[in-house]
Amino acid sequence: MSKAKYLVTGGAGYVGGVVAAHLLEAGHAVTVLDDLSTGFAESVPAGAEFIEGRVHDAARWLDGSYDAVLHFAAFSQVGESVQQPQKYYENNIAGSEALLAAMREAGVRRLVFSSTAAVYGEPAVVPIPESAPTEPGNPYGVSKLAVDRLIAEESRTHGLAAASLRYFNVAGAHGEQGERHDPESHLIPLVLQVALGRRESIAVYGDDYPTPDGTCVRDYIHVADLAEAHLLALDALTPGEHLVCNLGNGNGFSVREVVETVRKVTGHPVPEVAAPRRPGDPAVLVASAETARERLGWVPARPELADIVADAWEFARRHAGREATA
Structure with a gap:
């Protein structure tokens, strides 16, 4: 380029x-x-x-x-x-x-x-x-x-x-740039808030979906x-x-897999609270990214959930530290 x-x-x-x-x-x-x-x-x-x-x-x-x-x-x-x-x-x-x-x-x-x-x-x-x-x-x-x-x-x-x-x-996250929405609605930063002690537990919306562990499966990139x-x-x-x-990565991770990965990466307990299904939440959302591979030559270099969570965790800790000293 x-x-x-x-x-x-x-x-x-x-x-x-x-x-x-x-x-x-x-x-x-x-x-x-x-x-x-x-x-x-x-x-x-x-x-x-x-x-x-x-x-x-x-x-x-x-x-x-x-x-x-x-x-x-x-x-x-x-x-x-x-x-x-x-x-x-x-x-x-x-x-x-x-x-x-x-x-x-x-x-x-x-x-x-x-x-x-x-x-x-x-x-x-x-x-x-x-x-x-x-x-x-x-x-x-x-x-x-x-x-x-x-x-x-x-x-x-x-x-x-x-x-x-x-x-x-x-x-x-990428360097000093990471995810922070107000209000936050995305699963990984919400679970990290529990690990940071900023939230008591993570709500799991539905555990009776037709998926391996009953929770929704999503494609994380x-x-x-x-x-x-x-x-x-x-x-x-x-x-x-x-x-x-x-x-997308072309494969999915369930809500429970995300929570368990956060526990392993952070070393912190993450209590779960069962909650009813949210209307309109599909059981599985996973991408076919073949067009991106064929037309762009694009292949994700960081497909592992643990690596994604680890980078998000580093950003969340740094950002929390800056807020504490502000």
């Missing part, structure tokens, strides 16, 4: 920040655009230019000097999307429409979009291929699928070279592996094509 200049929307967030760091490490120039509504200024990697602003206003800053845009600026809490769907449609869909228009006006014709496995809803086939029906079960997934379709149309009608990367469960896929996607972009790739 030759040296280039990239705009990273949402680059003060978890995944966007790690991707921005990887771009900088590869020698590229990076500008982060983020309104800090869910991100953190300190998550913007050193060496990146930072613009505090909304993606809706990208036309104010986007010009022909940029080689591509990597778009992460979205709200992503499933539960909140059910309670406030209009918030998700206005930010995720309208913001992306404005970004696509700004890119067209500026002549920036390459885009990598942060999509999600939530577009599939309850899967009919596991592992899930990109050809699976897209029937999202919540407004978050609806909003992301709508943007995928907007991008496909932009590629067809205006020659945009684009890729939508559909993530499964992202976890782990290390955030650094995810970031590397974005750099590979930039090289694979083709004018007029909207490439869609699932990103």
Whole structure:
């Protein structure tokens, strides 16, 4: 990949920040655009230019000097999307429409979009291929699928070279950048909060699923592996094509396996509390990432759950220590 200049929307967030760091490490120039509504200024990697602003206003800053845009600026809490769907449609869909228009006006014709496995809803086939029906079960997934379709149309009608990367469960950390949402809803950081003594127990929502231990099975991918896929996607972009790739390890781990792995990695007890199933929780969500392997040449380098948890644990301990001394 030759040296280039990239705009990273949402680059003060978890995944966007790690991707921005990887771009900088590869020698590229990076500008982060983020309104800090869910991100953190300190998550913007050193060496990146930072613009505090909304993606809706990208036309104010986007010009022909940029080689591509990597778009992460979205709200992503499933539960909140059910309670406030209009918030998700206005930010995720309208913001992306404005970004696509700004890119067209500026002549920036390459885009990598942060999509999600939530577009599939309850899967009919596991592992899930990109050809699976897209029937999202919540407004978050609806909003992301709508943007995928907007991008496909932009590629067809205006020659945009684009890729939508559909993530499964992202976890782990990269250096000083790790997962911290408010409120936190992801399993690994929640279990680590128990290990840190910040939460009394972890709720296990349903233990009677048709899985080996009765708990839900999910596909976990290390955030650094995810970031590397974005750099590979930039090289694979083709004018007029909207490439869609699932990103996952292709195998799954149950809730109980995650909890037990946290116990082993941290050396701390993690009490479990049984809770009823959550409506709409599929028993198994596992990716088929064959398209990413074939088109991007991407193979996860950190597929072991223990390695993912260990990196997340190191970040959680460092962050907790900084909070304690602040």
